[in-house]
Amino acid sequence: MKNVRTTAIFGLLIALALAAGLSTGQDTPDSLVPSVENVGPQGARALFLFLREGGHSVSEQRTSLDSLATGTRTLVLASPTGRPVSDAEVLAVDRFVQEGGTLVYLSPRELGRHQAALEKWLRLEEGPLLPASERGLATDLADAGGTTVDVWLDAGPLRGLSALRISQDRGLRVNHPSAIPLAGLGGAVAVWRVALGQGEVYVLAGADLAENRRLELLDNVRFWSALASRGPLVIDEYHHQLAPPPPLSRGIWVFAAQVLAVAGVYALSRGTRFGEPRPLLVEKHRSALEYVRSMGWLMRRAKVEKELLPELDKSLRQQLQEQLGISPDLADVEAARRLEQEGGVPASRYLDAKAQLTQLLAQPSVRPVDYARVARLYAHLERAVAGQEAPRR
Incomplete structure (x- = not known):
């Protein structure tokens, strides 16, 4: 009786442990895409909601940059890595800036892999590593992996700002003739301004300034508020999406049709009889003795x-x-x-x-x-x- 009770208790404990293990799902890893749909630490959902709740005109661009809405004042490209910006789109963005628009390009950290056309247009190169700095934070653990950069020239949306909080990574070099460094630390530059026609381009190293985890640190949110105050602000989402796969070529369809035709002929030939089945012929082979006798007769x-x-x-x-x-x-x-x-x-x-x-x-x-x-x-x-x-x- 005691053994039965002990077995029942252990069985119940095993069942409870199994149920707890099945009910505990694994958390999906946080997305690294700085999209307005991403609510994770590296997403830009908080920025989108903050600007909208603050009464600013902010929208998403889910089509090609050739079709920017009329009246757009500021276009934000937040480290797009899903699909490249085409040469035609670069021409459209250049025309938009020349006519008085503002482009805020948060460049991907890895140059030469995702946005070759934009990098060629703006003449971007990797810069030196940003030094570590915890200036302005309450504790050293408030933003692990980040650094504080100084605003060197308070122009445009940086007017009145003193420090920005970004990731401690590499800065940028912009070799455009009209490029001016606005913010950085040591010899590394994190924010550049490029004047083009009647408009301007702000180039930032990485999308850190727009991330949910750093939006409220130092003067980050004031930078975006100043941009949104200029007029309608559009955040590009189109280039965060992966490009659709190319359609199947005609040759593949022809090959598939040929395979189906051959398979049909084979099935028809093997599955259809063209008359009554005939009786199986029994083949009788000659005996070995007959072969020996024939060989002897031949030799004689x-x-x-x-x-x-x-x-x-x-x-x-x-x-x-x-x-x-x-x-x-x-x-x-x-x-x-x-x-x-x-x-x-x-x-x-x-x-x-x-x-x-x-x-x-x-x-x-x-x-x-x-x-x-x-x-x-x-x-x-x-x-x-x-x-x-x-x-x-």
Whole structure:
């Protein structure tokens, strides 16, 4: 009884642990995209809501920059990495700025990967690393990983500001002729101003100034309030979205149609009968004994060709050369003498075998029994030369 109660308690505990594990879902990682839809630390949702609740005219751009709404005063590109800004869009933005608009471009930290057209237009390069500074914060842990940059020239939306809070990362270099550094720390620049026609471009290193986690730090929110006070402000969301995949080419559709056609023909040929099924033919093979009898009958009817006789002597003379060094060019008598001297085989054996071979060659036809007799003589000679047979006197 005690064991049953103990087992029941442990079973209940295991069930509770399993239920707790299944009910605890893993938190999805925070998005790194500075989108107005992102409520995470690195999103820009707080900025969008703050400006809207403050009575400013703020909207989202979800189409190409070629179709900016009329009356737009400020365009914000917050580190777009989803799809690149095209050359045509750069021309549209340049025209917008030349006519008096303001572009705020929060550049991605990694140059040369996402926005080549914009970087070429503004002539951007990576700058040195920003030094660490906790100036203006209540504690050192208020913004881990950030740094405070000084406002060097309080112009435009930086008028009246003294410090901004951004990530401690690399600054920017803007090689445009009209570029002026506005804020930074040490030798690293974080904010630039580029005058173009009647408008201006503010280039910032990274999207830190617009992030939810740093919007309320130091003078960050005052920078955006000053920009929104100029008139309608549009935040680009179109280039945060990934570009749709290219449509399938016509060749792929043709290939797929061919595969389907071949599969259909195969299925039709294998699945359709063109008449009544015929009975299976049973194939009877001949026995091995029949093959042996046929081979014996064929050998009995076969005739010996005379050309086989010279091959017997040729084979023996070649063996004499290899075994005893007796040249094939020597006369038969001399070859027989050397065979007796060096191989111990009587010369008469070789001369007798050669005489019988010559006699058979003179006959009109050669009987198999005569060929077998001469072949046997030459075989014994070859065995004697090879040392496989004792010499006979």
